[in-house]
Amino acid sequence: MNSTDSETPDKSLYTTSQIITYMGNKRKLLPIIENVVIDIQKELGNKPLKIGEGFSGSGVVSRILKTNAAELYTNDLAGYSTTLNRCYLDNPTENTQKMIKKHIDKANQLAEKNESKEIGDGWISKHWSPSGPTIKDDERVYFTDTNGKRIDSMRNYIETIPKKYQPYVLAPLLVECSIHNNTNGQFSSYYKGMYGGKTQTDTKRITQKIHIPYPIFYDSPCNHHVSQMDTNEWAKKMGNKTELDIVYYDPPYNKHPYNIYYFLLDIINDWDKSQEIPNTYRGQPDTRVKSLYNSITHAKNTMLDLINNTRAKYILLSYNDGGIIPIAELDTLLENTDREITKIPIEHKTYNRLKGLSNYKRTSEYKNVKEFLYVIKRK
Incomplete structure (x- = not known):
């Protein structure tokens, strides 16, 4: 189904199709994230939600958030991510x-x-x-x-x-x-x-020949706002503007910046032919900016700054157990923010809405888990 069809496409099609091939893609987390959002909305009295995503990347999580939000704010420093969100989060007229x-x-x-x-x-x-x-x-x-x-x-x-x-x-x-x-x-x-x-x-x-398909849209009563800036600065800017109900963060977790892996998407997105192309294996212009989240020295303080400056009732945070910040240290860091922490293991589809958030309070040890979803509630 394409954008010219009269009926709104199926949500599963919208959240699984026309998504860039992306390292760290959170497609497997979509059901978990959505169920957590639904539970939070119930805790907030089923009010219309203001939701944000600070590291939008492929935009796949923002798509699922759009289907649950009345107001959606997305951000990523990468230009290609901005373009993807401006397209796929929109509700263009006929x-x-x-x-x-x-x-x-x-x-x-x-x-x-x-x-x-x-x-x-x-x-x-x-x-x-x-x-x-x-x-x-x-x-x-x-x-x-x-x-x-x-x-x-x-x-x-x-x-x-x-x-x-x-x-x-x-x-x-x-x-x-x-x-x-x-x-x-x-x-x-x-x-x-x-x-x-x-x-x-x-x-x-x-x-296979590259052919542009018609974009898939999902018509929902959600106003969306797209930003392209440093996420920590975005959090501060949003905090000065409005309080969000939920913010989702999926920060870089290792020493390798994503712009090495996706530089050609930005080349095609920006189309700046004045750039000097070096005579190197990749031909990647020397415009790389390493995130502080990729730094062993700065990752913890940068994460703490982000959490402290996020004005939201709930923060959802994904982090990998192979990340620069060891999980035990991240646990301690989050505890020291004086917020209520729920920790959900996400190696498999472990989140059960029938159990609810209370079953995942930080009282258990989790073995062989690749990643966690933290639900950080303001007290």
Whole structure:
């Protein structure tokens, strides 16, 4: 079902389709997070909820939050995440959807027309895909030569359309670029010299032509607000603006910043051809900013600053037991915020709404658990 259908698509389709391939993706947590949100709403007297998400990433959690919120505030420092949220969290009018379809059809037509031609102002085809069907030793192979040209054609066209329509055409293009590439799912490396590497892994996915689908929307009475800034600063800004009922945080938990793994999505999103492309393996511009959450020295204080400056009745926090902050130290840090802490193990679908939050009070030890969802209630 696409955006031009008269009926609202099924919620499960909306929360599982057209989502970028993403490390740390919280798709497996969606039922748990949603059930916790439903229980919190009951505790708050079934009032309409103001909800926020500070590290939105792929936007998949924000989609499920949208289906439960009256007001939704999302934030991420990455430009591609901002574009995804501006598209998929929106409720465009019928007339706007007609214009979206028109521009997507045109972008796809241009891609078909130009895929066998030399793109004069090529950007992806120049730096991140081979120059032809035969891959040369010194060429980066993130995309096929055909898809490199298709991306260039479509992205160049998107730059020419009115800005208000751009996110709706660009977001589904980003999703397709995250799928049909010559990598194992992220852009820190690619299969060198051939598609799928020596074992020719997953060549059908890699070589399939990139085609922009119509975005899937979910029409719900939810006002959404999208920000692109440092999350700790966002929390302070939101605190000065309004009190939220629930905020969900999924901060970086190891020393590797996500912008290494997804830099090409930002390249395609930003389309800044003035950037200098270094003669390196990835060809990643030297614009990386390492998050304080990736720092052993600063992660704990940064986390404490975030919790203390979040003005919300409830904070939901995901964290991995292999993270920079050891779980025991995170437990202590959260206890010292003088809030009521509930700790839910999420290795499997362990949260049971029939039990409710009270069964997960921090009185148990959990073994072999990869991740936890903390429910942090203001006293």
